[in-house]
Amino acid sequence: MGNRVAIIGIGQTHFKSKRPDVNIPEMINEAVRAALADAEMEIKGIEAVFTGNMETFEGVCHPDHWMAVESGAFGRPGMKVGAAGTTGATVVDEAFHMVAAGVCDTALAIGYQKHDQGNATGALTTCCTPVWGAGFAVGAMQEFAKQALTYMERTGAREEHAAMVRLKADYGACRNPYAHLRLGLSSIDEILQSAYLVWPLRILDFCPQSNGACALILASEHVANRLSNKPVWIADMITVHQTQFRAGIYEDLTGRDPYSQEVAAARLYKRNGITDVRRDIDLAEIYEPSNWQEMTTYEHLYFCEKGEGWKMVEKHMTDIEGEFPVNCSGGVIATNAIGATPTVRIAEAALQIRGDAGERQATRDIKTALATALGSTNWTILTLLRRSL
Amino acid sequence: MTDNAEELIHVEYTQPWRYRWSTGKYIGKAYAETKRNKRLMGNRCSKCQEIVWPPEPVCPRCKVPTGEKWVELGDTGTVLQYTYQVMPMWDPHVGRARAHPHPSANIRMDSGCHIMHRLEETDPEKLKKVKRVKAVWKEEGRQGGMDDILYFRAIDG
Ligand SMILES: [Zn+2]
Numbered sequence: 001m002g003n004r005v006a007i008i009g010i011g012q013t014h015f016k017s018k019r020p021d022v023n024i025p026e027m028i029n030e031a032v033r034a035a036l037a038d039a040e041m042e043i044k045g046i047e048a049v050f051t052g053n054m055e056t057f058e059g060v061c062h063p064d065h066w067m068a069v070e071s072g073a074f075g076r077p078g079m080k081v082g083a084a085g086t087t088g089a090t091v092v093d094e095a096f097h098m099v100a101a102g103v104c105d106t107a108l109a110i111g112y113q114k115h116d117q118g119n120a121t122g123a124l125t126t127c128c129t130p131v132w133g134a135g136f137a138v139g140a141m142q143e144f145a146k147q148a149l150t151y152m153e154r155t156g157a158r159e160e161h162a163a164m165v166r167l168k169a170d171y172g173a174c175r176n177p178y179a180h181l182r183l184g185l186s187s188i189d190e191i192l193q194s195a196y197l198v199w200p201l202r203i204l205d206f207c208p209q210s211n212g213a214c215a216l217i218l219a220s221e222h223v224a225n226r227l228s229n230k231p232v233w234i235a236d237m238i239t240v241h242q243t244q245f246r247a248g249i250y251e252d253l254t255g256r257d258p259y260s261q262e263v264a265a266a267r268l269y270k271r272n273g274i275t276d277v278r279r280d281i282d283l284a285e286i287y288e289p290s291n292w293q294e295m296t297t298y299e300h301l302y303f304c305e306k307g308e309g310w311k312m313v314e315k316h317m318t319d320i321e322g323e324f325p326v327n328c329s330g331g332v333i334a335t336n337a338i339g340a341t342p343t344v345r346i347a348e349a350a351l352q353i354r355g356d357a358g359e360r361q362a363t364r365d366i367k368t369a370l371a372t373a374l375g376s377t378n379w380t381i382l383t384l385l386r387r388s389l
Numbered sequence: 390m391t392d393n394a395e396e397l398i399h400v401e402y403t404q405p406w407r408y409r410w411s412t413g414k415y416i417g418k419a420y421a422e423t424k425r426n427k428r429l430m431g432n433r434c435s436k437c438q439e440i441v442w443p444p445e446p447v448c449p450r451c452k453v454p455t456g457e458k459w460v461e462l463g464d465t466g467t468v469l470q471y472t473y474q475v476m477p478m479w480d481p482h483v484g485r486a487r488a489h490p491h492p493s494a495n496i497r498m499d500s501g502c503h504i505m506h507r508l509e510e511t512d513p514e515k516l517k518k519v520k521r522v523k524a525v526w527k528e529e530g531r532q533g534g535m536d537d538i539l540y541f542r543a544i545d546g
Pocket of ligand 1: 435436437438449452
């Protein structure tokens, strides 16, 4: 490993379904200013800037050039990165590598998405592989639905458990002033009465398209210790890629199961001495594409035995007040500005370690947290954060 | 900010994007086979001997060049899982909201390959009994690709 790196500034916009009042650079700038204010820094203290989004969603070819002033990139090095749904964590990973390598002492990482001005579905048509995908229209939602059905058959989970996950997410979102969907759901019956879109997925099982940005300031050890009284240390980050349309490989029925998460988690835990996940990690912010997948993600990340994710939900273990809180923020199902979503996971996990998560702060003390990112053909990035190294 | 800040002006862009993607050597071969010969062809990995589907130059399991040993997937298989759309959803491939009348299924072909396709049966109760299936090919208008198969029809045993 290289030099030690800490998060010393965290900023995010309020996520909303529409932001017609700002353009992309202005929206980015809100998050950048919030992160600088949080770190009590000025932009002149930043040495490099990394930005990323789901690029073609807004139809802008060089968004990083457009926003060079508002992002802070003007006169500095840095780059735009694109890795589909993991982009928001990839920008942090790039900044982490630069600081860890000693190339710079401070770096700014920005993830964003402005869904309201583009054509996300049109852009997804060109998603990998446009040839095979365009030739045969079986959407991702159908695959998620089949995964949910297979999960129920294999493990004994019921639709009620997915509803419990949705209720838990809304409980967190209602306590998170930055969250997009804050529905005020009061019971699982409300969720179970919402209509099916693709059996057995319901309207309330779907995440919204949000607009917003999230910015993190990373610093080397000596700068972090000088500038910050509550640095959150990046103990490790790991990336694992997967391929697409490989149903049947890795005992995966649909070819969409995130095999990459198990590989990434096993490697990350091993090299960080984590042998009992729920003992050695206190909280997680996970990228859950749907409430159904939150339960399987617990299993892929070894939070529990295979087939037992739904039991953690049933026992309320992952509630804000639980012994192993997951997605106190409300998660992706409440807020999904795709390019910002993984950055938000890391930001929210870091806020929990600082004790700065306000009403959504976990009841137990959080010293170590895991943030995940998942994108496109199940590429995975995991980030391990600690209050002290 | 200004006197007329409440008027939020947008700049519209309406030019359609047009692309022509090369199918490539391997997908191109598979597409030509569906179009001309109504058959699904994959390539067998020279190392693990598994059929790579969709066909590719590198085996995802072994990470070695797959070679040119082409084999038929066949037309029959077994349904492993299926779902059906209840409400219309936006379909990016056709650019409008639609509920596909035919349920989406994951099918294990008798050759061992897993494929995703549609089922002919649309009745939710009858669907529960659909296990063994056979591909129904388009007789006309095949353009290459999985849409050259209309859907999979239930068969006995
Ligand atoms: Zn092989």
